[in-house]
Amino acid sequence: LRLLDCSCGLFEEGATDPLWEQEPLLAQISAASVQGMVATGDRAGRKVRRRLTDPEDGVRSGALCYAARGFSLHAATRIEATDRRRLERLCRYVIRPPVANGRLRFIDEDTLVFTLKTAWADGTCQLLLSPHELLEKLAALVPPPRLNLVRYHGVLAPACPDRARIVPGPSPLTQAEGCEHGGAGRHHAHRVSWDKLLARVFQYDVTVCPNCSGHMKVIAALTAPSAIETFLNAVGLPSRAPPIAPAHLDRQLEFDEAA
Incomplete structure (x- = not known):
């Protein structure tokens, strides 16, 4: 909010509400009513109490799919534990970014257009945003620190x-x-050690000696490039980095493709 205030003057200094100056109690009551809060009495500052009826039963939205109380459960995608390719696709779908690059583009230097995947009920199919407005919307998606x-x-x-x-x-x-x-x-430990991570990802235990199958431990950490090159040459390993291969196609996956 401070950044927005400094850059675009979101909160104007000296701005006053005429109703607040003339009828402060009425202004306080009006503000509380909009927010669903109580403005006076012993419960001032608290939310208005509500009574709820039993919610309607959920509905089956598809094969092995269920929706109830604003939540949806999708259990139609099943992947064998040994099917690493489909598992990777599913993981990439789960960790996909909030905005698909293919639906966001510049139409001029100061305006971006974001194409909605499905048009809204009022016919809106695209949103026009400035770079600052886009960052504002993305910032709203970031959860607060230490929120579970x-x-x-x-x-x-x-x-x-x-x-x-x-x-x-x-x-x-x-x-x-x-x-x-x-x-x-x-x-x-809150963090998994590097050797256990390598064993989990690549199924290779780097702590096992290739000669005697004994347990190895770290005795030194080489950070100087000259020392690293000397050591690699001494043990007969290449001391030059391999050529960089072209990156894999990084496109946004739809859920149907991951299934």
């Missing part, structure tokens, strides 16, 4: 009494080490 975007329901919910029977607890080795060292046993 994952919600667990049922037996995986944090307060479920049966959660401990499903979610695995600490291993016996961890508990034994904690008792032996006075509680200083292993603790769960």
Whole structure:
């Protein structure tokens, strides 16, 4: 908001509301009414209380698809664990950016046009935005810091009494080490180590010695280019970077393609 105020004068200094000057109580009541809040009394500043009826039953929106209470569940896409190609397509669909590059283009130096995938009910098919306005809309999509975007329901919910029977607890080795060292046993790290990441992604354990199959450990980290080149030449490995290959086609995947 400070950036918007500085760049385009969103909030004008000295701007006053005539109603607020003449009838401050009425202005406060009007503002609270628009926001669904209570302006006076013991509950001032709180939201208006509501009573809800039982929501309507959900509807089946397709094969293995269900919609209810504003949420939709899609379970029609099934991929075998060994089908890495289709799994990659699905992952790329899930992590797709909020704006498809193919539907956003400049029409002049100061105006972008964004083509909607489906026209709105009033016939709107494109949105015209300035670069500043586009950044404003994208900023609204960024979640606040440290906001948990994952919600667990049922037996995986944090307060479920049966959660401990499903979610695995600490291993016996961890508990034994904690008792032996006075509680200083292993603790769960927030970040996975680089060697475990390589083993998970490429199915290759870099800590296993290729000669004796023993466990290797890091003894030094070489950062100087001359030292790195000397070491690679000594062990018979190429010291020059390989040529850069053309990048793969990076196009936006539709959900039907990922299925």
